[in-house]
Amino acid sequence: MLLPLDVDRIRKDFPILQRTVRGEKPLVYLDSAATSQKPTSVLDAERAFYETANAGVHRGAHQLAEEATDAYESARRRIAGFVGAETDDIVFTKNATESLNLVAYAFSNATAKAAHGAEVDPRFVLAPGDSIVVTQMEHHANLVPWQEVCAKTGATLRWIGVSDDGRLELDDLDSLIDDTTRVVSVVHQSNILGTVNPVRRIMDRAHAVGALGVVDACQSIPHAPVDVSALGADLVGWSGHKMLGPTGIGMLWGRPEVLAAMPPFITGGSMIETVFMEHSTYAAPPKRFEAGSPMVAQAVGLAAAVDYLTELGMDRVEAHEHALTGYALERLADLRGVRIIGPMTNEDRGGAVSFVVEGLHPHDVGQFLDDRGVAVRVGHHCAWPTCRRFGVPATTRLSTYVYNDTSDIDVAIEGILAAQNFFGV
Amino acid sequence: MDVESLYQDIILDHYKHPRGRSLIDEPSGESHQVNPTCGDEVTVQVSLDDDGRLVIGYEGQGCSISQASASVMSEMVSGAAPADADTVRQAFVELMHSKGAADPDEEVLGDGIAFVGVAKYPARIKCALLPWMALQDAEAKAGIGPDQEGTSTS
Numbered sequence: 001m002l003l004p005l006d007v008d009r010i011r012k013d014f015p016i017l018q019r020t021v022r023g024e025k026p027l028v029y030l031d032s033a034a035t036s037q038k039p040t041s042v043l044d045a046e047r048a049f050y051e052t053a054n055a056g057v058h059r060g061a062h063q064l065a066e067e068a069t070d071a072y073e074s075a076r077r078r079i080a081g082f083v084g085a086e087t088d089d090i091v092f093t094k095n096a097t098e099s100l101n102l103v104a105y106a107f108s109n110a111t112a113k114a115a116h117g118a119e120v121d122p123r124f125v126l127a128p129g130d131s132i133v134v135t136q137m138e139h140h141a142n143l144v145p146w147q148e149v150c151a152k153t154g155a156t157l158r159w160i161g162v163s164d165d166g167r168l169e170l171d172d173l174d175s176l177i178d179d180t181t182r183v184v185s186v187v188h189q190s191n192i193l194g195t196v197n198p199v200r201r202i203m204d205r206a207h208a209v210g211a212l213g214v215v216d217a218c219q220s221i222p223h224a225p226v227d228v229s230a231l232g233a234d235l236v237g238w239s240g241h242k243m244l245g246p247t248g249i250g251m252l253w254g255r256p257e258v259l260a261a262m263p264p265f266i267t268g269g270s271m272i273e274t275v276f277m278e279h280s281t282y283a284a285p286p287k288r289f290e291a292g293s294p295m296v297a298q299a300v301g302l303a304a305a306v307d308y309l310t311e312l313g314m315d316r317v318e319a320h321e322h323a324l325t326g327y328a329l330e331r332l333a334d335l336r337g338v339r340i341i342g343p344m345t346n347e348d349r350g351g352a353v354s355f356v357v358e359g360l361h362p363h364d365v366g367q368f369l370d371d372r373g374v375a376v377r378v379g380h381h382c383a384w385p386t387c388r389r390f391g392v393p394a395t396t397r398l399s400t401y402v403y404n405d406t407s408d409i410d411v412a413i414e415g416i417l418a419a420q421n422f423f424g425v
Numbered sequence: 426m427d428v429e430s431l432y433q434d435i436i437l438d439h440y441k442h443p444r445g446r447s448l449i450d451e452p453s454g455e456s457h458q459v460n461p462t463c464g465d466e467v468t469v470q471v472s473l474d475d476d477g478r479l480v481i482g483y484e485g486q487g488c489s490i491s492q493a494s495a496s497v498m499s500e501m502v503s504g505a506a507p508a509d510a511d512t513v514r515q516a517f518v519e520l521m522h523s524k525g526a527a528d529p530d531e532e533v534l535g536d537g538i539a540f541v542g543v544a545k546y547p548a549r550i551k552c553a554l555l556p557w558m559a560l561q562d563a564e565a566k567a568g569i570g571p572d573q574e575g576t577s578t579s
């Protein structure tokens with residue numbers, strides 16, 4: 001199969017892919033939905049920052065501080081450009097989980113402040129009778145924070161169901177999202193099912209009832225061209241480590257008017273405007289949401305990652321993974337006793353393919369793959385309610401990226417066959 | 426293949442033919458343990474018979490290692506005095522933390538010795554320990570300890 005990306009060449013850029021595992025087996029990395037590997041250019045950028053420009057940013061009157069601040073803000077500009085955003089509409093966080101919590105806490109903090117008479121934007125104040133809508137395929141990061149908001153404010157959690165073929169059940173969208181709904185938060189591409197959801201349609205419905213719209217783009221932005229402002233959302237969160245960047249950095253994009261209306265989340269240094277003993281006032285976004293010393297080297301590394309992806313071309317990245325996903329779906333469908341959990345067809349679908357093998361627990365399947373050097377994820381993938389929806393305790397998931405080709409899928413298929421053979425199922 | 430040292434025949438046998446796998450009536454203590462990373466689940470129930478020996482009930486779902494371990498546990502501690510069961514439990518826990526270098530004592534551990542290979546796979550140690558943690562917790566809830574006689578409610 002001729003793939004859109006030159007995988008042999010790309011693999012040379014990833015030092016970790018040269019190593020062997022479990023004896024002398026070449027590493028077959030099919031766990032990029034958990035975290036991606038990093039090219040040399042990202043590692044070099046971080047190292048160069050520490051070797052030449054390291055200093056505290058946005059403080060200090062020396063040359064290094066200027067250069068560090070410049071490196072940090074230039075990284076923000078390039079990362080914003082990658083998703084079609086204005087620079088100041090990008091907030092740096094620790095990861096997508098923190099981005100989504102930042103949004104959830106805007107609601108519970110505003111509600112708590114309003115109860116004491118503070119002036120807050122009423123869009124963030126919740127009360128019993130209000131509803132929050134998510135989906136049945138959320139990562140825990142976009143579910144548990146909303147459960148907490150409900151527990152603190154008395155709001156009710158609702159969710160859009162998932163069909164047997166892993167698609168959102170949108171027939172009753174208009175009754176689920178109604179005039180009690182204050183916020184709708186949905187995953188763009190499911191990390192467990194691979195489904196790509198029609199977020200524009202859902203966001204439009206949210207706006208039609210005056211609710212705020214949030215998108216978890218953790219699995220879409222790394223794998224396809226995404227213009228955050230075109231999703232129709234007010235706020236979009238994602239992580240850097242799944243898109244060839246370092247760990248320890250995530251993003252929250254927001255419409256400037258919405259970010260400006262949100263109360264801070266983590267508070268302390270760097271996010272203030274003035275501080276008195278009695279009270280403080282806060283900086284404008286994005287700084288309002290970046291308390292403490294920021295993750296400068298990570299931002300620099302992530303900017304190198306988006307440069308790398310841009311050079312490959314996100315259209316080609318998407319086409320590459322689409323071809324690989326199609327191949328994986330075909331090969332898995334051919335296996336006896338294997339059931340795909342998620343869409344069986346390759347439309348509106350990304351490269352995370354979950355499956356269960358009849359008579360075998362995913363942990364045992366994963367062990368046989370590991371024995372052949374194949375890294376996959378087993379378990380509930382932080383989407384436990386989704387597993388429950390499909391009546392499985394866990395799944396095995398293979399997930400692809402720019403450095404994978406069909407031979408990686410082939411090794412995985414051989415591992416599944418070996419496990420079936422060994423256990424006699 | 427290395428993976429075969431993990432899945433010894435004894436483990437596969439307990440996985441496919443679990444011993445004594447059922448729940449008991451009116452347990453004095455019960456514990457449900459889950460491994461949140463992979464969804465393995467096991468419920469262990471305990472009570473004491475008239476001679477002060479352990480009566481064990483269990484059920485669960487999960488991978489071969491967790492379910493075989495539950496079967497071995499049930500076989501090893503059913504009918505044992507609480508103090509003896511505790512000796513087995515401690516030996517098993519020690520084996521799991523041996524990084525695969527231990528030379529386990531079959532006298533103490535019975536079929537539990539087959540789990541020596543599991544200790545080489547950190548991700549699987551939790552699976553193997555799950556039923557033993559449930560046993561310890563169920564005993565604590567029942568007020569059964571290695572030093573005391575315990576009380577049977579049945």
Ligand SMILES: Cc1ncc(COP(=O)(O)O)c(C=O)c1O
Nearest residue numbers: 095096097139141191216218239
């Ligand atoms: C869809 C989705 N949302 C949220 C997250 C959370 O990302 P992180 O663990 O980087 O905060 C993940 C990754 O695990 C994910 O796949």
